[in-house]
Amino acid sequence: xxxxxxxxxxxxxxxxxxxxxxxxxxxxxxxxxxxxxxxxxxxxxxxxxxxxxxxxxxxxxxxxxxxxxxxxxxxxxxxxxxxxxxxxxxxxxxxxxxxxxxxxxxxxxxxxxxxxxxxxxxxxxxxxxxxxxxxxxxxxxxxxxxxxxxxxxxxxxxxxxxxxxxxxxxxxxxxxxxxxxxxxxxxxxxx
Amino acid sequence: xxxxxxxxxxxxxxxxxxxxxxxxxxxxxxxxxxxxxxxxxxxxxxxxxxxxxxxxxxxxxxxxxxxxxxxxxxxxxxxxxxxxxxxxxxxxxxxxxxxxxxxxxxxxxxxxxxxxxxxxxxxxxxxxxxxxxxxxxxxxxxxxxxxxxxxxxxxxxxxxxxxxxxxxxxxxxxxxxxxxxxxxxxxxxxx
Numbered sequence: 001x002x003x004x005x006x007x008x009x010x011x012x013x014x015x016x017x018x019x020x021x022x023x024x025x026x027x028x029x030x031x032x033x034x035x036x037x038x039x040x041x042x043x044x045x046x047x048x049x050x051x052x053x054x055x056x057x058x059x060x061x062x063x064x065x066x067x068x069x070x071x072x073x074x075x076x077x078x079x080x081x082x083x084x085x086x087x088x089x090x091x092x093x094x095x096x097x098x099x100x101x102x103x104x105x106x107x108x109x110x111x112x113x114x115x116x117x118x119x120x121x122x123x124x125x126x127x128x129x130x131x132x133x134x135x136x137x138x139x140x141x142x143x144x145x146x147x148x149x150x151x152x153x154x155x156x157x158x159x160x161x162x163x164x165x166x167x168x169x170x171x172x173x174x175x176x177x178x179x180x181x182x183x184x185x186x187x188x189x190x191x
Numbered sequence: 192x193x194x195x196x197x198x199x200x201x202x203x204x205x206x207x208x209x210x211x212x213x214x215x216x217x218x219x220x221x222x223x224x225x226x227x228x229x230x231x232x233x234x235x236x237x238x239x240x241x242x243x244x245x246x247x248x249x250x251x252x253x254x255x256x257x258x259x260x261x262x263x264x265x266x267x268x269x270x271x272x273x274x275x276x277x278x279x280x281x282x283x284x285x286x287x288x289x290x291x292x293x294x295x296x297x298x299x300x301x302x303x304x305x306x307x308x309x310x311x312x313x314x315x316x317x318x319x320x321x322x323x324x325x326x327x328x329x330x331x332x333x334x335x336x337x338x339x340x341x342x343x344x345x346x347x348x349x350x351x352x353x354x355x356x357x358x359x360x361x362x363x364x365x366x367x368x369x370x371x372x373x374x375x376x377x378x379x380x381x382x
Contacts, residue, residue, distance in 0.1 A: 028272065029305040032257060032265040058250035063257040063268065066223060070258075074223040077254065081219065114220040 001041050001176040005189055007034060008155065014182045018157070026154065027060035027126050032067065038176060039068035042124070042152045045174045049149040051075055051122045053115070055141065057108060057133050058082050064154060065124040072122070078115065080108040080137060093143040095136040100129070108136050115144035128153040128175060131162025138169055150174060157182075158190050192232050192367040196380055198225060199346065205373045209348070217345065218251035218317050223258065229367060230259035233315070233343045236365045240340040242266055242313045244306070246332065248299060248324050249273050255345060256315040263313070269306065271299040271328060284334045288327040291320070299327050306335035319344040319366060322353025329360055341365060348373075349381050 013021040025031035051072050056065035057080040065077045092109040099106060115121070123137050134151055141148050148171055156163060156175035159182075166173045178190035204212040216222035242263050247256035248271040256268045283300040290297060306312070314328050325342055332339050339362055347354060347366035350373075357364050369381035 023302065024304070028269065028302055030257060030260075030268045030270070032260045032268060035257065036261075036265075059253060059270065059272070062250060062253040063270075066221060066226065066254040066257050067261075069221075069223045070227075074227075077221045077223060078219065079221070079250065079254075081250070111214065111219055113215070 001038070003034065003037055004154070004177045007031070008177055008179075009187060012187055014185055014187060017182050018160070020155070020157065020179060020182055020187065022155065030063045035064055035067040038064060038154060039071045041176055042068050042122070042174070043071035046072075046122060046150055046152070049120065049122070051120050051149055053078060053119045053121050053146075054124055055080070055110070055115070055121050055137055056124045057137060060127075061125045064126055068124055068152070076114075078110060080110050080140065082106050082108055093140040095139040095143075097132045097136040099132065108133075108140070110140050110144070112144070115141065115146050117145040119144070119146040121146050121148050123148060123151045124153075125151075126154045128156040128162040128166070128173075129160045131160075131165040134162065134166055135169070138166075138171065152176075155179060192229070194225065194228055195345070195368045198222070199368055199370075200378060203378055205376055205378060208373050209351070211346070211348065211370060211373055211378065213346065221254045226255055226258040229255060229345060230262045232367055233259050233313070233365070234262035237263075237313060237341055237343070240311065240313070242311050242340055244269060244310045244312050244337075245315055246271070246301070246306070246312050246328055247315045248328060251318075252316045255317055259315055259343070267305075269301060271301050271331065273297050273299055284331045286327040286330040286334075288323050290323065299324075299331070301331050301335070303335070306332065306337050308336040310335070310337035312337050312339050314339060314342045315344075316342075317345045319347040319353040319357070319364075320351045322351075322356040325353065325357055326360070329357075329362065343367075346370060 054077045150172035153175040158178045180188045180190045202215045245268045341363035344366040347369045349369045371379045
């Protein structure tokens with residue numbers, strides 16, 4: 001997706017050889033016009049699918065998921081919660097995720113009411129690196145016995161293991177920008 | 192806002208005399224059609240203001256804020272982050288917030304790059320109860336010396352102290368549904 005790659009080249013900042021900061025438009029400050037283009041691109045790629053629900057994870061997936069849902073006939077968006085909260089229903093699907101960013105395990109949870117075997121789910125997230133968050137969401141959809149029509153990612157770090165981990169689950173993966181390498185200040189894309 | 196009150200009456204669940212669960216449409220599963228109506232209502236109420244940025248806090252404010260931004264000429268949305276992350280820039284505005292839901296203090300942070308003295312900010316959040324999250328966001332806007340044109344809340348629990356705490360800061364507050372009391376299964380609104 002050309003516009004997205006332009007944003008990444010123009011505003012992304014490389015730290016070391018593995019961190020790409022895009023917090024000026026994607027995951028701290030959010031560029032809503034760009035999000036609309038991203039949502040429309042996801043719709044183009046999953047146009048043949050009868051999506052009934054978009055599943056994401058707090059926090060930075062939520063904005064992308066909500067804007068994207070508008071191009072899928074306003075299907076509901078469900079976000080997995082990362083932390084135990086007192087007033088979360090005890091009837092939840094739960095999975096364990098390891099975060100390299102925070103160097104800690106956490107649990108993600110979705111209330112059983114909001115995922116059913118009749119659902120055709122599109123999983124949306126902002127980043128795919130080691131894939132742990134997406135694997136956690138896939139684990140939850142398995143528990144819920146719903147159909148996963150695909151995973152839509154805004155930026156994939158293709159030099160990390162997430163892509164293969166997701167594909168090994170026999171799930172369709174669409175990443176709008178695939179980063180091949182981060183060297184110095186140079187961002188290289190796949191293709 | 193009539194449609195919102197109908198959703199609350201129809202799908203809200205009361206726990207004890209102070210917890211209102213609306214996670215079927217607002218803060219776990221999200222009803223995007225309703226969010227569009229909420230966004231348009233915020234636009235009507237702040238139609239005279241030249242908003243340049245929407246500020247919210249992770250996680251459940253993000254969806255509402257992103258959909259709402261579309262009706263304010265796609266102004267950028269900035270969300271305050273709740274937890275320290277390794278790759279967050281050290282140049283941040285920071286405030287301390289106490290969460291009654293989680294019975295814990297946490298810090299909220301916004302990168303200094305994303306709030307400037309030229310900004311006219313609309314603060315958006317899903318709930319106003321004791322007001323601690325909004326007061327934290329107001330503290331951050333003070334540090335950034337930006338103008339706050341108002342605070343837009345989806346559901347206000349008017350029997351708690353948040354409303355007064357916000358108004359004491361001389362900030363305009365617009366709550367789309369004001370809950371007067373929660374008794375048994377009965378939800379009563381102000382007016």
